[in-house]
Amino acid sequence: MEGITSVLMVGVxxxxxxxxxxxxTRAALEAGYDAKKSEIHGMSQRGGxxxxxxxxxxxxxxxxxxxxxxxxxxxxxxxxxxxxLSYVSEDxxxxxxxxxxxxxxxxxxxxxxxxxxxxxxxxxIVVEPEVVKQHTGSAKFLxxxxxxxxxxxxxxxxxxxxxAIQAEVPAGTFESNVNAFRIGKNLQE
Amino acid sequence: MNGxxxxxxxxxxxxxxxxxxxxxxxxxxxxxxxxxxxxxxxxRYPGVYTEWSVNEKVALEVAIGASLAGxxxxxxxxxxxxxxxxxxxxxxxxxxxxxxxxxxxADDPSMHSSQNEQDSRHYAAxxxxxxxxxxxxxEARDFTARAFEIxxxxxxxxFVRTTTRVSHSKGVVTGTGxxxxxxxxxxxxxxxxYVMIPAFARQRHAEVEKRLARLEEDCNGFDLNTIEYRDTxxxxxxxxxxxxxxxxxxxxxxxxxxGMVNPLPWxxxxxxxxxxxxxxxxxxxxxxxxxxxxxxGYQVIGKELFPLEGELTPDSIREKITGEISAARIPVNIAVxxxxxxxxxxxxxxxxxxxxxxxxxxxxxxxxxxxxxxLPPFSAMDTCVDxxxxxxxxxxxxxxxxxxxxxxxxxxxxxxxFAHSGITGLINAAYNKRNSLIIVLDxxxxxxxxxxxxxxxxxxxxxxxxxxxxxxxxxEAVGIRRENIRIVDAYKDAEIEDALTTLLAGKQLSLMVVQxxxxxxxxxxxx
Numbered sequence: 001m002e003g004i005t006s007v008l009m010v011g012v013x014x015x016x017x018x019x020x021x022x023x024x025t026r027a028a029l030e031a032g033y034d035a036k037k038s039e040i041h042g043m044s045q046r047g048g049x050x051x052x053x054x055x056x057x058x059x060x061x062x063x064x065x066x067x068x069x070x071x072x073x074x075x076x077x078x079x080x081x082x083x084x085l086s087y088v089s090e091d092x093x094x095x096x097x098x099x100x101x102x103x104x105x106x107x108x109x110x111x112x113x114x115x116x117x118x119x120x121x122x123x124x125i126v127v128e129p130e131v132v133k134q135h136t137g138s139a140k141f142l143x144x145x146x147x148x149x150x151x152x153x154x155x156x157x158x159x160x161x162x163x164a165i166q167a168e169v170p171a172g173t174f175e176s177n178v179n180a181f182r183i184g185k186n187l188q189e
Numbered sequence: 190m191n192g193x194x195x196x197x198x199x200x201x202x203x204x205x206x207x208x209x210x211x212x213x214x215x216x217x218x219x220x221x222x223x224x225x226x227x228x229x230x231x232x233r234y235p236g237v238y239t240e241w242s243v244n245e246k247v248a249l250e251v252a253i254g255a256s257l258a259g260x261x262x263x264x265x266x267x268x269x270x271x272x273x274x275x276x277x278x279x280x281x282x283x284x285x286x287x288x289x290x291x292x293x294x295a296d297d298p299s300m301h302s303s304q305n306e307q308d309s310r311h312y313a314a315x316x317x318x319x320x321x322x323x324x325x326x327x328e329a330r331d332f333t334a335r336a337f338e339i340x341x342x343x344x345x346x347x348f349v350r351t352t353t354r355v356s357h358s359k360g361v362v363t364g365t366g367x368x369x370x371x372x373x374x375x376x377x378x379x380x381x382x383y384v385m386i387p388a389f390a391r392q393r394h395a396e397v398e399k400r401l402a403r404l405e406e407d408c409n410g411f412d413l414n415t416i417e418y419r420d421t422x423x424x425x426x427x428x429x430x431x432x433x434x435x436x437x438x439x440x441x442x443x444x445x446x447x448g449m450v451n452p453l454p455w456x457x458x459x460x461x462x463x464x465x466x467x468x469x470x471x472x473x474x475x476x477x478x479x480x481x482x483x484x485x486g487y488q489v490i491g492k493e494l495f496p497l498e499g500e501l502t503p504d505s506i507r508e509k510i511t512g513e514i515s516a517a518r519i520p521v522n523i524a525v526x527x528x529x530x531x532x533x534x535x536x537x538x539x540x541x542x543x544x545x546x547x548x549x550x551x552x553x554x555x556x557x558x559x560x561x562x563x564l565p566p567f568s569a570m571d572t573c574v575d576x577x578x579x580x581x582x583x584x585x586x587x588x589x590x591x592x593x594x595x596x597x598x599x600x601x602x603x604x605x606x607f608a609h610s611g612i613t614g615l616i617n618a619a620y621n622k623r624n625s626l627i628i629v630l631d632x633x634x635x636x637x638x639x640x641x642x643x644x645x646x647x648x649x650x651x652x653x654x655x656x657x658x659x660x661x662x663x664x665e666a667v668g669i670r671r672e673n674i675r676i677v678d679a680y681k682d683a684e685i686e687d688a689l690t691t692l693l694a695g696k697q698l699s700l701m702v703v704q705x706x707x708x709x710x711x712x713x714x715x716x
Contacts (some may be wrong), residue, residue, distance in 0.1 A: 012528065025197055025359060035197065036325070038358040040301050041222065048530045062437035063325070063358035063430075067504045067515050082523040090519065104531040105565065113523055120519050 004057035005154050006065040010084050011076030012101045013050050016143035019168065021052035023147060026164035028056035031156045038063035047104045049080060056156075068092075072153050074146055077101050082113050093153045094124045095146065125149065125189060132183065141180035144169075148184020158185075198362045200355040203326040204293060205230035207333030208263045210364070211289070212371040213237055215255040217248040219609065220638035221267030222302040223356040224295035228265050229641075232650050236368075241641055241650045244576070244609040245270035249277045249292065256290040256346075257383065259374035261337050268296040268309045273576065273610070278346075279316045283393040284383050285344040288371065289337035292318075296352045298473045299500040302637075304556065304575065306498070308474040313348050313451035317397050319404060320348035320451040321413060324432045326360035332413065332448060343400055350450070352473065354430040354500070405452040413448030416461050423510065424465025426458070426478060426489070431471045431501055438507035453481060462487055469494070469510055473501050532561050535708040537679035538630055541601070542567035544689055550597040551586065555579035555611070557603035558637045558707075559630050576606055580614030583625045597693055600627045604645040605635035608658065612667075618698055619668035626692050626699045629660065632679070632707040640710060664700040673697050679705025 005028075009021050021037055028035035035056040053065045068089040075081035076097045088094065096117065100109050118124050132145045144165070151161055162178055169177045198206065204227050208216065216231040216239040218224065232239040242248035245266045252264040266274060271294050281290070294312070297303040313320035321336055323329040329351065336347040381389045408414065420441045427435055428447040435444060445461040447453070462468055470479045470491035479491035494509040495501065504515055532539050542562035545552050546569040554560055554570035555578060563570035572582050583600035602611045607629050618625050635641040642648040647657045664674045673695060675688040685703055692699040706714070 022197075022359075029195060029197055029361060034361055036358060036360040037197075038354060040353065041357055047528060047533075049528045060360075061433040062503045063354065063360065063433070064503060066438060067502075068518065079525055082521070083525045085521055085523075086518060088519075089516075103526050103528045105529065106526060110524075110526065113525075116521060116523050120521050 004055055004060060006070050007054045007072040007074065007150060007154065008051065008065055008070040008084055008087050009054065009074050009076075010049070010051045010080045011097075012080060013048055015050070015076045016140070017050045017052055017076065020143040020147055021054050023144070023161075023164045023168045024054045024150065025056070026167055027156050027161045028054070030160035030163045033057055034060050036060045036063040049083060051084060072150055074150050076142065076146065078113055079110065081117060085117075088121065090122060092121065092123065094121055095127060095149050096124055097127045097129055097142070097146065099129045099142075127187065132180075132187070135183045136176070136180040141177065144177045144180040145184035145187070148181040149187060151181070151185050194366070195361050195363050197359050198326050198330070199226065199357055199359045200323065200326050200329040200351050201226035201295075201357070202230050203329035203362050204265075204333045204349065204351070205234070206362070206364070206366075207330035208261075208291065208337075209234040209237060210330075210366065210368050211334040211337040212261050212369045213263050213337070214260045214288075214371075214373060215239075215252065215262040216265070217242045217251045217262070218265035219243075219245045219248055219270055219273075220605075220635050220641045221270050221295070222638055223297060223351070223353045224265045224267045224270070224293060225638045225641070226356075227263075227293060227295075228650070229639075231263065239650050241635075241643065243644060245274040246276060249274040249281070252290060252292075253277060253281055253284070256286045256288045257284075258287065258376040259372075260288040261371055262288060263291050263293065263333075265293045266295070267303065268294055268307050269303060269305065269575065270294070271309055271312050272307075275312070275316075278312065278318070280385055281346050282317045282397055283385055283390060286340055286346060287377075288373065289340035290346040291333060291336040291340060291349055292346055293333075293349045293351065295356050296350060296474075298352055301353055304573065306474060308477060309348070309350050310450055310477040311475070313350075314477075317401055318346050318348055318451070319343070319449065320350055321448055322350045322428045322450050323355060323448070324429055324446070325355060325358065326362050328448065329355060330362050330364060335413065343404055345400060348451075350429075352430055352500075401452055405455065408449050408452060409454040409456040411449060411454070414454045414457055415446045415448070416457065417444045417446065418464065419443050421465045423467055423469065424461060425469045425471055425510075426461070426482070427471040428478070429473070431473060431506065434501060434503040434506050435471060438503045439510060442510075447478070450478065453478075455485070458482070458485075471495065471501065471506055473499075529564060530561060531564060532558065532567075533708055537632060537703065537705040537708065538562060539567070540679070540682050540685055541628065541630060541703055542569040544686060545569040545599060545601070548597070548689070548693065550599045550693070553579045553582040553586070553598060553600045555600075555602040555606045556637075557606055557630075557635075558632075559601060559603055560637075562601070570601070577602070577610030577614055580611050580618065580625070580627055583627070584614070584618055584621070584623045587623055587625060598625065599693075600625055602627065602629055603636075604629060604631040604633070605641075605643040608644040612663070615664070615700070616667050624696050624698055626701065629700065629702045630679075631660075631702055631704045632710075633705075634707050634710060636707050636709075640707070660700065660702045669698055669700055673699035675699070676702045676704060679703045
């Protein structure tokens with residue numbers, strides 16, 4: 001749809017996707033857009049897949065991204081990237097985190113997922129969680145650092161991102177979160 | 190001062206906000222996805238009493254009392270919760286209101302977290318109660334406030350219906366945030382209106398029909414329903430989230446957006462249909478609108494195209510109406526394993542289900558986190574029907590199989606579910622002389638819906654200390670023999686095993702309570 005930016009954020013419960021997508025939606029609002037987001041609550045604590053659709057533009061109708069309509073797919077877990085490919089087109093910027101979380105009922109993680117994705121989609125950015133952790137000082141800032149990566153591909157000014165982070169993160173953590181955001185924004189592949 | 194601030198709110202947060210601004214002073218309900226956050230949010234506002242009631246029937250009865258005493262009251266539940274509240278629901282239509290009474294039903298098309306995907310709109314028609322259906326957060330707030338006005342103006346409870354996509358999606362809401370205070374006059378006697386013996390109920394039914402007729406006339410002028418003419422080759426009649434999907438993928442079609450689905454604004458509908466060429470009805474789940482339109486003689490296209498099951502999506506709607514299939518996906522050869530939800534690592538329920546699996550008993554189950562005991566590696570549940578069913582179904586199996594049956598049947602139920610509708614099953618077992626073993630898994634919280642307090646956890650919704658049901662005394666009072674009542678520590682495997690094997694061998698009506706705090710709460714407390 002013209003004029004609407006759609007970002008699909010996916011991963012596993014406990015990775016902070018809902019907070020990150022709250023920040024992103026808020027940032028869009030701060031930047032003057034109409035914004036909506038859509039997710040299913042409740043399965044996160046029980047090891048399930050988590051996803052959040054964020055959409056913004058001059059006027060947003062559907063909170064759900066149409067098929068192949070994601071401008072950015074940002075995934076915090078390798079396998080989860082592949083689960084949501086129906087929302088992705090050749091124009092989508094895929095941000096894939098090299099993090100593997102084994103499903104509860106499996107013993108071996110399936111190989112070759114990243115390679116298969118890179119074969120078919122031209123715009124893939126890979127993020128190494130260890131590198132992010134080294135720069136930010138803790139694994140718990142991965143979700144916000146990934147917002148920094150996303151910010152390279154969407155038209156939201158940094159001031160709006162910062163205002164959103166300020167509004168959404170726990171009291172006293174603004175500096176460390178903004179720092180993580182900036183690290184993600186400047187991350188070299 | 191013009192306080193037109195913009196906020197990002199979920200549908201549920203918006204309903205709470207709308208109720209607060211409309212002067213609600215009482216809120217009741219029972220946890221149930223996707224409705225739970227409404228009452229949780231309402232609790233945070235000043236000047237509003239809220240409670241988690243034991244079940245939806247009690248929640249609605251409490252609400253009826255508050256309404257009759259003059260308080261604006263909100264009741265919240267999920268779609269299957271309306272089944273539990275149905276008894277007071279139907280008669281509340283007859284007795285009317287004093288303070289506005291708004292009942293929120295949050296439906297779950299695609300059953301993201303429910304045992305069925307029933308369509309609550311039928312309740313509105315059957316109980317003769319108006320129903321509003323918001324399409325997003327702004328309307329969730331506005332329609333809730335409006336529902337209180339309609340309730341008092343027409344002397345009727347009013348439904349507000351959402352679905353998961355409206356309840357859990359966030360959108361921009363603008364509003365002044367100011368609250369209209371409504372003085373509570375107190376209960377005043379009105380016997381022929383409030384006491385539904387047949388002689389009085391007959392009069393009230395006549396009033397209900399008159400009220401509906403008035404509303405059916407007036408709603409044509411309500412701004413809840415809107416006509417949007419664009420290209421008149423195609424006209425779509427719709428409501429709820431489907432409206433937004435249509436505006437997204439079919440921006441050029443004409444639309445009749447129904448914000449009120451009962452009663453229907455027939456004058457508006459007649460006008461719309463007259464002015465468009467081909468009419469589609471786009472609704473999730475049942476052909477509620479379609480059936481009524483066809484009964485009026487209209488040729489409309491609905492369920493011959495759209496499914497009866499599951500949610501709609503923006504793409505499926507466009508594909509069905511235009512006949513155009515979306516561009517083929519890039520074929521990617523990856524089989525992605527499922528991540529089914531499972532009992533958390535360290536969950537005390539795991540031990541119980543392992544044991545039940547080992548004992549090879551038939552397990553009648555119930556609704557909560559523990560329902561996950563049905564999945565591997567436990568595979569220790571054979572039935573799950575509705576809240577509290579575990580206890581009754583076990584009895585039915587015992588009766589049908591007869592006293593010579595070698596199969597053992599065990600009922601498993603959680604603490605909140607037990608309080609909700611397990612106690613009546615327990616009384617039935619004692620009164621009708623059954624030999625069931627009933628196991629209550631008490632993890633000190635209503636966990637699956639997000640850790641709400643309940644009558645077994647010792648806290649109210651506001652965090653105040655309160656009485657706790659004493660299982661042993663309850664079981665004895667019901668008629669279970671003391672030696673057949675065992676309360677064990679959920680984190681002590683030996684205790685659980687001993688109690689289970691002993692009670693199974695005894696073959697007498699028994700209650701076993703496995704008590705231990707949910708592992709997630711336990712971790713939080715340690716921090």
